[in-house]
Amino acid sequence: MREQILILRRNWMLIVSFALIGLISAGAISVLMPKTYTATSNLFVSTQNVETSAELQQGSVFSLNRVGSYVELVSMPQVLNPVIENLDLDMTPQELATKVKAGTSRNTVLIEIQAVDSSPQRAADIANGVVASLITSVADLERPTNGLPSPMRLTSVDTAQPPSSASSPKTPLNLALGLLYGLALGLVVAILRHVLDRHVRTEADLRKSTDLPLLGGITESTRHTSRPTILGGAGTEAFRQLRTNLEFAAVSQQMKSLVITSSQAGEGKSTVALNLALSIAQSGQRVILVDADLRLPSVSSATGLEGSVGLTTVLIGRTSLAEATQHWGTGGLSVLTSGPLPPNPTELLGSDAMQKLVKELEAEYDTVILDAPPVLPVADTAILTRHTDGILLVVGATRVSQHNLSKAVEQLSLVNANVVGAVLNRIPRSGPDANSAYLSDYGVTPLPVIRDNDGGPASPVAEAEAAIVRDSQNSRALSKG
Structure with missing residues (x-):
């Protein structure tokens, strides 16, 4: 423990410097990074044409099994191409897939669609467009061959709205991470400096x-x-x-x-x-x-x-x-x-x-x-x-x-x-x-400062001699008194 404290005492300026560098770097990156906005929309997956409780239970299990497949379907061209055409986006399905993210919580039939873009309005339009396209695609894919309607139904729970604040960069989080990474790097350098230092200090x-x-x-x-x-x-x-x-x-x-x-x-x-x-x-x-x-x-x-x-x-x-x-x-x-x-x-x-x-x-x-x-x-x-x-x-x-x-x-x-x-x-x-x-x-x-004939400080020997003479004179004066 004493050695670790000694490392910190010897290198505290180095550690603080690295922490400040990390903090400043994170701040600069946050300023230079382009702002992005995230819009979110949700879908509910269910079955339709259910009449008995047994069919309802069976439909719930069927819906849970289907949710994972629908999440994967969001990044497919079949869903994304209609969105590109409707919004007149200048990008490929692969590029749009990097801006769209779908996910679901365990044991739920809710699908969350997130769209990220530099424009808050376009992010909301992309999220809503993906929801509409996914509903249409599932209806086509799940339609039986006998012409009956699809047993699965996707319902939009909420409509994505243009976000009022940017989701990235997260300046407070970036500053905290920059500070932590700077401290960690400073500690590593301090330990390496201590390990590699072979000077006689103590x-x-x-x-x-x-x-x-x-x-x-x-x-x-x-x-x-x-x-x-x-x-x-x-x-x-x-x-x-x-x-x-x-x-x-x-x-x-x-x-x-x-x-x-x-x-x-x-x-x-x-x-x-x-x-x-x-x-x-x-x-x-x-x-x-x-x-x-x-x-x-x-x-x-x-x-x-x-x-x-x-x-x-x-x-x-x-x-x-x-x-x-x-x-x-x-x-x-x-x-x-x-x-x-x-x-x-x-x-x-x-x-x-x-x-x-x-x-x-x-x-x-x-x-x-x-x-x-x-x-x-x-x-x-x-x-x-x-x-x-x-x-x-x-x-x-x-x-x-x-x-x-x-x-x-x-x-x-x-x-x-x-x-x-x-x-x-x-x-x-x-x-x-x-x-x-x-x-x-x-x-x-x-000893008081003694000046030589030139007005500069006298040598330590001259200072000591002057002090001894002064002490002797004071002693004699006290004895006479």
């Missing part, structure tokens, strides 16, 4: 693809930007929880260097790497964030640090590690940007110089965070696993398919990578796939 979808432990969940940022961003409020608490879960995941082994990667591009690995490094630094550790994505680096643009010197200039010996390292914020976070993009990133990351650099960083810092390229497009991350202690796999909700996630985990297992776990990133804040467990703002006080 924790349940993630567990279908991999047995990796889920170490955390990060809601999507309210800032719609393609660059990595610093998450505040509930996002900060989510990374603190991720930091704690990482500590417990690595309790049985030393893990000083951690590679942050994803299956494919666009899952938010750089945002996770930046926020995780900042969260660990806020706990009092010395942390360095290394932008090891030498194809599409983003750390320098996100932090506003110098990007002309960095990892590549250190690896080729152009600059020293101390010269290329930059500090960011007031905590113990250092950043090593990517530097100029090399023509051979895979070979450079797999070189002895890279292995020596990682060892040097592990000796100097408590934690080394490496923002690595995605696993599936390139082999850079698989190369980095030789030099590092563990890998954290970022899974972008609605961004990666279950197949690609399984393939990325399989590819990492082939190189014996130590994947410590996964983090579900970009969980929707609202909608059917939102998870309220990751939306809590318990104890979080929103």
